[in-house]
Amino acid sequence: MRYLLFLLCCLLAGALQAAPANKAYLSLIIDDLGQSPERDSRTLALPGPVTLAIMPDTPHATDFARQAHKAGKTVILHMPMDPATGPYAWHPGIPIEELARRLNAALAKVPYAAGINNHMGSRMTSQPEPMAWLMGELQRRHLFFVDSRTSAATVAAAKAQDIGLAHVSRDVFLDDVRTPEAITAQLQQGIALARKQGSAVLIGHPYPQTLEVLERELPRLKSQGIEWIPIRQMIAQRGNQAMPAHGSHGRYR
Template identity: 85%
Template sequence: MRALLLTLACALAGTAHAAPVKAFMSIIIDDLGQNSERDSRTLALPGPVTLAVMPDTPHASDFARQAHKAGRTVILHMPMDPATGPYAWHPGLPIEELARRLDAALIKVPFAAGVNNHMGSRMTAQPEAMAWLMGELQRRELFFVDSRTSAATVAAAKAQETGLAHVSRDVFLDDVRTPEAIEAQLRQGVELARKQGSAVLIGHPYPQTLQVLEREMPRLASQGIELIELRQMIAERSNQAMPAHGRHGRYSNR
């Protein structure tokens, strides 16, 4: 009996000090290619971070090459309406013009493993264009990240219908550009990852965002969070919608 009680006590003590259940997080930083100093600081973040490079920026090609050489995942941050510029997609443009702009943007951002939308609240709500895009990315063996800049997006739903490797964003880090607000969003990401097993966060190379990430990323492991590459997150989610984006793994907007 004494031996049994000792065994139970040891088991309970072990449970009390057990590490938290592991949850996964991926972080994407958008709008890169504009400023060499911010780009370099982003590249130096302590952990796997996906780097979304805008094609219509002065350092897009050079930074994409630099990031790829450093072993980071590079994706094309594709401008979509209401974004403007020579690469931007707009409702009403013929598929041939959308294809031309996508081709040009991918040339400008070498080594892109996938695409996410820059802005795009109007464009990602266009079923025909989004269906074409997902088929084209499938042909090119690229993945897609729905930044979810609008609740009306059908982008991830079309990716799911196509069978294209994809994920959807869960949390924006820096809609409010103060360290306190960004820390609160990061905590929201941690809580969500613990609740649903994973979380995808998107931020920008603002000084406040980089300051918070530089300090907090090394602390995530002690909170039971494992930072993973975006490709691993795609595999982890297996093209399923998270509860905030749909029901029973299927996206609500179809």
């Protein structure tokens, strides 16, 4: 009997040792690209699978999209939405036909886009009808969607989830406060969230302070037990489910 108990304990100990540790995944998107070759190049030089969100109404959008694609980075369209302005921006009340024309024009300016996320959009992403149309159009084009969640009233991710469109939602903004100390604290918040819920999606901007922090901290992620993954892998990892801050039981509120 003692031998059997000893053997059982050994087997349990071996099983515990063989069990993989809980993974903590992180993905990073940098918005507002295409405005400055200097900032774009510095962002492109960041290590690892940074997703590059390029604005269509910027002077270097097309050239930088091609450069980023050639470098093996994931390019997405950073689509202007109300209260953003400009020739591509979506606003409530614009007919679907005009929204479609603006989307086509924006995608033409950002070649190799694998998906889109919203630039601003606190008012536009709360509109159910155009968001439902957009998700269906992205499904038709085999593009994914990232909800930047610039407003708690967004229905964008919920509409994507309704039709099974590949999508993911942002968890942490890095640089609402543009100081290295605040950005570092936000990055650490993202890391803590990844450990708590298994994954975190971070969005930042090509501000000098943000790039300074990322250049210093990104190479340290692995030693902190964080697995930095491309946005497509994050979408697969989450399986189109809402995180606790975004909904309940995997469904968006």
